[in-house]
Amino acid sequence: EAQVTQNPRYLITVTGKKLTVTCSQNMNHEYMSWYRQDPGLGLRQIYYSMNVEVTDKGDVPEGYKVSRKEKRNFPLILESPSPNQTSLYFCASSSRGRANTEAFFGQGTRLTVV
Amino acid sequence: AQSVTQLDSQVPVFEEAPVELRCNYSSSVSVYLFWYVQYPNQGLQLLLKYLSGSTLVKSINGFEAEFNKSQTSFHLRKPSVHISDTAEYFCAVSDLVSNFGNEKLTFGTGTRLTIIP
DSSP, rough: OOOOOEOOOOOETTTTOOEEEEEESSSOOOOEEEEEEEEETEEEEEEEEEEEEEEEEOOOOOOOOOOOOSSSSSSESSSSSOOGGGGEEEEEEEOOOOOOOEEEEOOEEEEEEE | OOOOOOOOOOEEEEEOEEEEOEEEOSSSOOOEEEEEEETTTOOOOEEEEEEESSEEOOOTTEEEEETTTTTTTEEEEEEOOOOGGEOOOEEEESSOOOBTBOOOOOOOEEEEEEEEO
């Protein structure tokens, strides 16, 4: 089954404690991205990757890092989480050239930073 | 730059009544248009999309949307809603010309559709 898998689904952490949210896709997609969803703001892109070892900032990259060492994985790293990063996070993947027509989303990770 | 406006943050509708969820966009280039649905505690699923051709597009569960270029709108409609349609609906756009390779989606703020029995 084609899918994008995020882990964990739920996470509560304390300010400053480094964390990683994993994202994996089994569709051999080149393009992957991370979004955060906040009430009244919709989804905003954090980072994206066009292929292995190629990543770039989206609209709200501050406080986040990503890496793309393998095609299937695109982890989101919060080196020093703060309460304003409490949000619902989604990973998405798609084929290059079709990213803007057929995006597949993970189930989401609800992060709370206290 | 593109933007998407969903004016209605919440829409309550009685079961079996019709519904329209409004979406307007702005862009300096031609765009693709989408509606995504998010059921409670789930990820986003593509509901329908307009890429080209017929301006009226339909989903398998009875929703339809019409692309209106002159009004820059892509409103979502359903003639008779069911309890199972309770969800949040997001309108999104993407431009036909990739922005330096970032083929991203720009989302609206979402409309929460609540079906009243």
